[in-house]
Amino acid sequence: MAQLTTSDLIAIRRHLHEYPELAMQEVNTHQYLLSVIKKFNQANLEIRELKELPTALLVYVHGSDPKRTIGYRTDIDALPVTEQTGLPFSSKNPGVMHACGHDIHMTVALGVLNWFSEHQPKDNLIFFFQPAEESQNGGKVAYEKGVFTGKWRPDEFYGLHDNPNLPTGAIGCRMGTLFAGTTEVNVDLIGKSGHAAYPQDANDMVVAAAQFINQVQTIVSRSVNPIEGGVITFGKLEAGTIRNVIAGRARIEGTIRGLTQKMIEHIVMRLKQVANGVATSYGATVNIEFNQGGYLPVENNEALTKRLIAFAKQDPKTQFIETQPAMTGEDFGYLLSKIPGTMFWLGVDDDSPLHAPTLNPKESAIPKGIQSIIRFLEFRQQATD
CATH class of the missing domain: 3.40.630.10 (Zn peptidases)
Incomplete structure (x- = not known):
């Protein structure tokens, strides 16, 4: 040819x-x-x-x-x-x-x-x-x-x-x-399920997950230099099975993006801190895992x-x-x-x-x-x- x-x-x-x-x-x-x-x-x-x-x-x-x-x-x-x-x-x-x-x-x-x-x-x-x-x-x-x-x-x-x-x-x-680097984030919150009428006997992970998501939003707005930039997006939240049962488990899935590896590592550190804080505040177990693979x-x-x-x-x-x-x-x-x-x-x-x-x-x-x-x-x- x-x-x-x-x-x-x-x-x-x-x-x-x-x-x-x-x-x-x-x-x-x-x-x-x-x-x-x-x-x-x-x-x-x-x-x-x-x-x-x-x-x-x-x-x-x-x-x-x-x-x-x-x-x-x-x-x-x-x-x-x-x-x-x-x-x-x-x-x-x-x-x-x-x-x-x-x-x-x-x-x-x-x-x-x-x-x-x-x-x-x-x-x-x-x-x-x-x-x-x-x-x-x-x-x-x-x-x-x-x-x-x-x-x-x-x-x-x-x-x-x-x-x-x-x-x-x-x-x-x-x-x-x-291009930014990307890291997948998976968060599992584990509490105790129960009847909707007796919240005192359960540990509601819908509330804990909501609090976790809200707190994470302050990482980029208050922990990241505005001229450097970072993104945290949670695109998936799963919890509960029916309206009148308090959810004892919740799972959140999302992604981190940063323009430098140092920024990604900083956001990862802050996410771990928020997870530990929510676990303490709600008496829950919060497991958080990260997967960056080759996407530096x-x-x-x-x-x-x-x-x-x-x-x-x-x-x-x-x-x-x-x-x-x-x-x-x-x-x-x-x-x-x-x-x-x-x-x-x-x-x-x-x-x-x-x-x-x-x-x-x-x-x-x-x-x-x-x-x-x-x-x-x-x-x-x-x-x-």
Whole structure:
């Protein structure tokens, strides 16, 4: 296969969009990516499949005179969303959709890889097609399984996320945090059930849960620096079985979001303190558990991000937009906590937000994104440091 045309790229994207798969189930996606890559010029490519992470795929591009190894990551999983776009290439897998644009991500990565298969880079390149970004933190799993060791460890890592709020093909980035870190919170309150007419003989966990939720709201408003930001949201509360029985148990489920790991740890500490206070005040047992997994804040490396932004600003063919941090999560943050790198946005200009069943990114962003990334990687390889 020679250089992919825009028509080829759109056909690839539409195929990927039609057959989305959930985290760690991306079997057909993996096979399709592999079939496309095997059609590229193999002279400088080395394809690696992983027994320990079967749906992942890595491709090594041998450089002509390497001084470094540059990694590029794309995520490949979809979401449990029922598509409502009405497109002729809508998802054929019921209840599953590329509602976060990972079909765009994969297509851009294939376009960049295809270029460098035909035009050998100076530095080594590693392309990581990562499963399970939306759940099960595939980046963390890959790292902990030793995927990035020896020659397969990049010196620096890059990745993009599509953004419907930016113009088609624009590159958005910022110094510092691009995406917040996220931590799941589960709270179990245990008291004593009883008859509604005899509250003195019971220990009402609906009241205790209400008090816990109210107190937690003061953490962000009174314990967090307003210019740093943090979010605590409880999206689920379960208690009781019938109106005339006092609930002896309650469960609250929610999420913490923060722009730095330090902020997330601060909020976790305050939540534990509130839980202990409610337990004491209500004579209850309050168990609180946290699960962050690999969803650390996406904190861009200072030196590498300065270089990427400098390139984007001076490149006449790239529209650069400095963006604000987002409170959404992305598991690329885990890899950036281990390997220096930068994540950036690719504008896809759509009225629907990410994760919406009507998301329909502009496909014209694909060739623009590919060309900007190729130019940046070639620019990066000219650096001596």
